[in-house]
Amino acid sequence: MFSSPGFNRANAYRQVGAHSGVENASPHALIQMLFDGLFQSLNAARGAIQRGEVEEKGRHLGKAVRILQEGLAAGLDLEKGGELAGNLKLLYDYCVKQLTQANVRNDPALVEEVMGVLQPVAQGWKEIGPQGSATAGA
Secondary structure: OEOOOHHHHHHHHHHOOOOOOOOOOOHHHHHHHHHHHHHHHHHHHHHHHHHOOHHHHHHHHHHHHHHHHHHHHOOEOHHHHHHHHHHHHHHHHHHHHHHHHHHHHOOHHHHHHHHHHHHHHHHHHHHHHHHHHHHOOO
């Protein structure tokens, strides 16, 4: 489902503010880090919207969009991943659109919607563990 070179995922995560451990992380761990960073950014964006902090909202939503586009979506292998990878790409694209609307409308409900939509995906990824990612095309 995900392309083989872990470098692209590692580079994407590093660009969106990852701290340590990226260089030595497995492909499965990199995706887990991306999801963790994504939810941190979404929570921070929701709080910034609620507090009326426009600059912080934009920064956190921008980071979340970059994780979705440059990390999660860019790491999908649409050939090997088949229908599942294609569906994830559509889901990530939908989330980007919703976050763009959340930014324009200052709507924390749209951020919460994205969190709700992505939570099962993140949880599923966590549950398959590193062994399952090899069979999923990671």
